[in-house]
Amino acid sequence: MLEAPTLATERLVLRAHRPEDFDAYAAMWGDPEMARHVGGRPFTREEAWARMLRHRGLWAILGFGFWAVIDRVDGTLIGEAGVQELNRDIDPPITGMLEAGWGVIPRVQGRGLAREAARAALGWAETRFPGRPFACLIDAGHVRSIRLARDLGFRDFAKTSYAGEAVVVMRR
Numbered sequence: 001m002l003e004a005p006t007l008a009t010e011r012l013v014l015r016a017h018r019p020e021d022f023d024a025y026a027a028m029w030g031d032p033e034m035a036r037h038v039g040g041r042p043f044t045r046e047e048a049w050a051r052m053l054r055h056r057g058l059w060a061i062l063g064f065g066f067w068a069v070i071d072r073v074d075g076t077l078i079g080e081a082g083v084q085e086l087n088r089d090i091d092p093p094i095t096g097m098l099e100a101g102w103g104v105i106p107r108v109q110g111r112g113l114a115r116e117a118a119r120a121a122l123g124w125a126e127t128r129f130p131g132r133p134f135a136c137l138i139d140a141g142h143v144r145s146i147r148l149a150r151d152l153g154f155r156d157f158a159k160t161s162y163a164g165e166a167v168v169v170m171r172r
Contacts, residue, residue: 004059004067004082007120012113014067014081015053016059021068024077025052033106037139042163058134060082064125069117071102079104082119083125083134090137090162091167097135098125100172102148115148122152133171140166 004016028034029043029051043051058065063096066082068129081102087095102118108123136154146168154170161167 002060003056004065005124007067007124008072011118012078012117013070013072014117016071017055017066017068017080021077022049025068028077028079028105031106033150034103036141037145038103039163045109048152055080055082055084064098064128066101067117068122069113071108073095077115078108079117081121084171085120088137088162090167090169091160092158094135094137094169097133097171098129100125100134100136100149100152100154102145105144109144114145115151118148136170137162137170138168138170140168146170 007014026045026048029048030045032042035042055066062081062085066080066084068077069079069081070076071078081101083098083100085099100118100122102121104114104117132168134154138149138151140159149170152172154172157171158169159166160169161166
Protein backbone atom coordinates (compact mmCIF):
# COMPACT_ATOMS: atom_id res chain seq x y z
CA MET A 1 0.00 0.00 0.00
CA LEU A 2 1.49 3.31 -1.01
CA GLU A 3 -0.84 5.66 0.84
CA ALA A 4 -3.03 5.61 3.90
CA PRO A 5 -6.66 4.79 3.23
CA THR A 6 -9.15 7.43 4.31
CA LEU A 7 -11.24 6.56 7.36
CA ALA A 8 -14.27 8.51 8.54
CA THR A 9 -15.81 8.59 11.99
CA GLU A 10 -18.69 10.61 13.34
CA ARG A 11 -16.54 13.72 13.91
CA LEU A 12 -13.25 12.99 12.18
CA VAL A 13 -11.55 12.09 8.94
CA LEU A 14 -8.30 10.14 9.16
CA ARG A 15 -6.27 10.53 5.98
CA ALA A 16 -2.73 10.64 4.70
CA HIS A 17 -0.56 13.57 5.73
CA ARG A 18 -0.28 16.10 2.89
CA PRO A 19 2.31 18.77 2.12
CA GLU A 20 -0.35 21.45 2.63
CA ASP A 21 -0.78 20.19 6.22
CA PHE A 22 2.76 21.13 7.10
CA ASP A 23 2.27 24.59 8.63
CA ALA A 24 -0.52 23.30 10.90
CA TYR A 25 1.51 20.15 11.63
CA ALA A 26 4.62 22.14 12.58
CA ALA A 27 2.49 24.41 14.79
CA MET A 28 0.91 21.36 16.45
CA TRP A 29 4.26 19.76 17.30
CA GLY A 30 5.83 23.14 18.09
CA ASP A 31 3.29 23.60 20.89
CA PRO A 32 5.01 22.86 24.24
CA GLU A 33 1.81 21.33 25.68
CA MET A 34 1.39 18.97 22.72
CA ALA A 35 5.03 17.88 22.77
CA ARG A 36 5.36 17.66 26.56
CA HIS A 37 4.84 13.88 26.65
CA VAL A 38 6.43 13.19 23.24
CA GLY A 39 10.09 14.01 23.58
CA GLY A 40 9.59 16.58 26.32
CA ARG A 41 10.15 19.67 24.22
CA PRO A 42 8.57 21.37 21.20
CA PHE A 43 9.66 20.09 17.80
CA THR A 44 11.48 22.43 15.44
CA ARG A 45 9.99 22.83 11.96
CA GLU A 46 12.75 20.58 10.65
CA GLU A 47 11.92 17.86 13.21
CA ALA A 48 8.20 18.16 12.46
CA TRP A 49 8.93 17.82 8.73
CA ALA A 50 11.01 14.67 9.34
CA ARG A 51 8.22 13.24 11.51
CA MET A 52 5.60 13.90 8.84
CA LEU A 53 7.81 12.32 6.17
CA ARG A 54 8.37 9.29 8.41
CA HIS A 55 4.62 8.78 8.66
CA ARG A 56 4.21 8.86 4.88
CA GLY A 57 7.20 6.54 4.47
CA LEU A 58 5.78 3.93 6.85
CA TRP A 59 2.75 3.56 4.59
CA ALA A 60 4.89 3.22 1.48
CA ILE A 61 7.24 0.63 2.99
CA LEU A 62 5.16 -1.29 5.54
CA GLY A 63 1.55 -0.74 4.47
CA PHE A 64 0.58 0.93 7.76
CA GLY A 65 1.41 4.10 9.65
CA PHE A 66 -0.14 7.20 11.12
CA TRP A 67 -3.01 9.24 9.75
CA ALA A 68 -3.54 12.98 9.93
CA VAL A 69 -6.66 13.53 12.07
CA ILE A 70 -8.95 16.13 10.52
CA ASP A 71 -11.99 17.81 12.09
CA ARG A 72 -14.95 16.98 9.82
CA VAL A 73 -16.67 20.30 10.59
CA ASP A 74 -13.97 22.76 9.59
CA GLY A 75 -11.37 20.58 7.83
CA THR A 76 -8.53 21.54 10.17
CA LEU A 77 -5.70 19.26 11.25
CA ILE A 78 -6.25 18.50 14.94
CA GLY A 79 -3.94 15.55 15.55
CA GLU A 80 -2.67 12.21 14.37
CA ALA A 81 -3.20 8.57 15.19
CA GLY A 82 -2.13 5.20 13.87
CA VAL A 83 0.23 2.29 14.21
CA GLN A 84 3.91 2.06 13.42
CA GLU A 85 6.95 -0.15 13.75
CA LEU A 86 10.05 1.90 14.53
CA ASN A 87 12.45 -0.82 15.71
CA ARG A 88 12.97 1.12 18.91
CA ASP A 89 16.00 0.34 21.03
CA ILE A 90 14.00 -0.42 24.16
CA ASP A 91 13.96 -3.18 26.77
CA PRO A 92 11.68 -5.06 26.80
CA PRO A 93 11.60 -5.04 23.00
CA ILE A 94 8.38 -4.38 21.08
CA THR A 95 9.77 -5.43 17.72
CA GLY A 96 7.17 -7.14 15.57
CA MET A 97 4.27 -5.49 17.36
CA LEU A 98 2.14 -2.71 15.92
CA GLU A 99 2.94 0.29 18.09
CA ALA A 100 -0.20 2.36 18.51
CA GLY A 101 -0.16 6.09 19.10
CA TRP A 102 -2.52 9.06 19.15
CA GLY A 103 -2.63 12.72 20.00
CA VAL A 104 -4.82 15.75 19.47
CA ILE A 105 -4.07 19.43 19.90
CA PRO A 106 -4.71 20.92 23.35
CA ARG A 107 -7.69 23.07 22.32
CA VAL A 108 -9.76 19.96 21.44
CA GLN A 109 -8.62 17.66 24.25
CA GLY A 110 -11.20 16.32 26.68
CA ARG A 111 -13.87 15.80 23.99
CA GLY A 112 -13.12 12.14 23.21
CA LEU A 113 -11.51 12.90 19.85
CA ALA A 114 -8.25 11.05 20.58
CA ARG A 115 -10.33 8.01 21.61
CA GLU A 116 -12.41 8.27 18.43
CA ALA A 117 -9.29 8.51 16.24
CA ALA A 118 -7.46 5.71 18.08
CA ARG A 119 -10.46 3.38 17.83
CA ALA A 120 -10.71 3.97 14.08
CA ALA A 121 -6.98 3.38 13.57
CA LEU A 122 -6.90 0.26 15.75
CA GLY A 123 -10.06 -1.11 14.14
CA TRP A 124 -8.48 -0.75 10.70
CA ALA A 125 -5.23 -2.38 11.88
CA GLU A 126 -7.03 -5.29 13.57
CA THR A 127 -8.88 -6.04 10.34
CA ARG A 128 -5.80 -5.67 8.16
CA PHE A 129 -3.40 -7.58 10.48
CA PRO A 130 -5.53 -10.08 12.44
CA GLY A 131 -3.76 -11.69 15.36
CA ARG A 132 -0.81 -9.30 15.30
CA PRO A 133 -0.02 -7.97 18.79
CA PHE A 134 -0.22 -4.29 19.64
CA ALA A 135 1.93 -2.23 21.98
CA CYS A 136 2.08 1.39 23.00
CA LEU A 137 4.81 3.39 24.64
CA ILE A 138 3.54 6.21 26.86
CA ASP A 139 5.36 8.79 28.97
CA ALA A 140 4.94 7.60 32.57
CA GLY A 141 3.53 10.99 33.57
CA HIS A 142 0.88 11.14 30.83
CA VAL A 143 -2.03 9.99 32.97
CA ARG A 144 -4.76 10.80 30.40
CA SER A 145 -3.07 8.82 27.64
CA ILE A 146 -2.44 5.85 29.94
CA ARG A 147 -6.13 5.92 30.92
CA LEU A 148 -7.14 6.03 27.25
CA ALA A 149 -4.83 3.11 26.43
CA ARG A 150 -6.47 1.05 29.17
CA ASP A 151 -9.91 1.99 27.83
CA LEU A 152 -8.73 0.75 24.41
CA GLY A 153 -7.78 -2.63 25.90
CA PHE A 154 -4.07 -2.12 26.53
CA ARG A 155 -2.60 -3.44 29.77
CA ASP A 156 0.59 -2.44 31.57
CA PHE A 157 3.46 -4.66 30.52
CA ALA A 158 6.62 -2.92 31.74
CA LYS A 159 7.95 0.29 33.24
CA THR A 160 11.24 1.22 31.64
CA SER A 161 13.04 4.15 30.08
CA TYR A 162 13.32 5.29 26.50
CA ALA A 163 15.55 8.13 25.33
CA GLY A 164 16.23 8.98 28.97
CA GLU A 165 12.53 9.30 29.90
CA ALA A 166 10.40 7.06 32.13
CA VAL A 167 7.81 5.24 30.03
CA VAL A 168 5.11 2.64 30.41
CA VAL A 169 5.02 -0.12 27.82
CA MET A 170 1.52 -1.46 27.34
CA ARG A 171 0.33 -4.44 25.29
CA ARG A 172 -2.95 -5.57 23.80
